[in-house]
Amino acid sequence: MFPRKIKKIVYCPEGHSSNDSFCSYRKNLIRDETCSLCTREHLVQEFKTWSSGDNDIDEIIKESQTDNINRKLYWIPYDNFQNIKHVADGGHGSVYSAEIKNGIKGKWNFIQQNWKYDFLKKVALKEIKDSRFDIFECLNVINTFNNHNDMSFASYYGISRSPSTQNYIIIMELFDDDLHNFLAMDFRNLLWEIKLDLLATIAFGLESLHEIEYVHCHLHGGNILVNHVFCFYFSDMGMNLDLCKFEDDISNSDENDIIYGSIPYIPPEVLKGNEFTREGDIYSFGGIMYEIVTARQPFADQAHDTYLMIDICNGVRPKIPDLMLNWIPEWYLDLMYRCWSDDPSERPTSFELSRLFSEIHQKHSDDIVDDDIMRQLKIADENQQNTSKSLKKKLFPRSSKSHPQSCYISRYIKTLHGLHDLLEEIKSGKSSDPNLLKPDESTILS
Known part of the structure; x- marks a missing residue:
């Protein structure tokens, strides 16, 4: 039996050691002329030099800087940004790209007695822009996941304010x-290798969320969110x-009259007003x-209104075009429809999905065909590769128009519970459908 290797204790000039506790579950990290405890002390010293203008937001940022050893949140003044460009509009506001002039504070260098910056x-x-959006709650969630350092999630750096x-x-x-x-x-040429990796990564992220409730x-x-890495x-x-x-924190005491989301992705029980x-x-x-097997968004060919909500609650689900079926294994379709079950208890768990797609992706990468699942997948891959270019263009045009009343940006929706007394009037035309996009709204959300 080999002797157990004793880890050497390292000290910084301030007297902190690598054996000190940074928090209840992490030891102090000392390397590359930086020390986590020194970094925290210098961040605390700077607490009085900045403010977001909101005490609750300030407290969340301070908590992040004192509790998180790696990913921290920062208050970054707006004048630190340059080359700001509009990217898109979303349900709660607008998204821009920008450069940070001096980067983001990383760790305190105890030799140079200065900050090491992460240059992004x-x-x-x-x-x-939506006054109903709870910034404090959002930052609280982000702070929780910054602690987990899960690569399935986007990285968040902090908060600023438009002057x-x-x-x-x-x-x-x-x-x-x-x-x-x-x-x-380029969906025509996207094989199962990438589709499985996407599914495994998303399912793992969902499992990570559900594990901590x-x-x-x-x-x-x-x-x-995706980068183009082919x-x-x-x-x-x-x-x-x-x-x-x-x-x-999700209350189950009363049914909801209004929810926020995109109708095709909202489960029937939530459309009815449940949490x-x-x-x-x-x-x-x-x-x-x-979407991953069709490159089409669910229910893209019809209005996303109260009538669609009623259809979904009655068991209607998106259809797979017949010409696409030989590209998709039967087990995959069965699993997808299990996810769409009317009965929430019959749906697979995120753990089940994560393990299944990770295992299948690994086998596919290693070219292992040892069961019916992998045999179906191999045939689907071959069918896709053997499909003529002309048929692929017909199946997956590079640009396809959606129904003008479809909407895939999250928005506020009146549930069937909230519309209970109005449904007959909506059907008869006596009342307008509050879930139908208004002309100005459809222009903004398109």
Whole structure:
């Protein structure tokens, strides 16, 4: 039996050692002329030099800087940004790309007695224009996941404020695109290697959320962020966490009249007015599965209104075009429809999905065909590769128009519970459908 190697204790000039505790579950980290405890002490010394203008937000940032050994949140003044460019508009506000002039404070260098900066080429600025959005709750969730350092999630760096609008701005990792646009770019040539990696990564992120009793609540293609990395494998993506909720904070006492989301990805029980649960996230994952094998968003050919909500609650689900079926294994379709089950208890768990897709992806990478699942997958791959270019163009046009009343950006929706007394009037035309996009709204959200 080999003797146990004793780890050498390292000290910094301030007298901190690598054997000291940084927090209840992490030891102090001393390397490359930096010390985590020194970093924390210098951040605490600077607490009086900045303010977000909101005491609760300040406290969350300070908590992050004192408790997190790696990923921390910072208050970053707006004048630290340059080359700001509009990227897109979303449900709660607008997204911009920007460069940070001096980078973000990383760790305190105890030799140079100065900060080591993390220089990020570009970041995303999410300006929150919706007064109903809870910035404090959002930062609380982000702070929790910064502690977990899970690579399935997008990185968040801090918060700022627009001097012209006084709106708060969430600063996060900038990605090239969302999942839908990534798939639409070159889906004809996207084989199962990349599809499985995407599914395994998303399922693992969902499992990580559920393990610590969080619910995503808004899982759809627009909240899966992707960089364009076309190579032998795919892994450069992150899940948006802005609207996740701690399960115990979701009240189940009353039914909801209004919810927030994209109708095709919302489970029927939530459309009826019930709260979102982990099982609801699995229903949304079914929509992701659909999009990954069709490059089409669910129910893109019809209006996203109260009538669609009623259809979903009556068991209607997105259809797979017949010409695409030989590209998709039968077990995959069965699993997708299990995720879409009307009965939440019949849906698979995130643990089951994560383990299944990770195992299948590994076998596929190693070219192991040892069961019916892998045989079906091999045939699907061959069918895709043997499909003529002309048929692929017909199946997956590079640009396809959606129904003008479809909407894949999260928005406020009146539930069937809230519309109970109005449904007959809506059907008869006596009352307008509050869930139908208004002309100005459809222009903004398109």
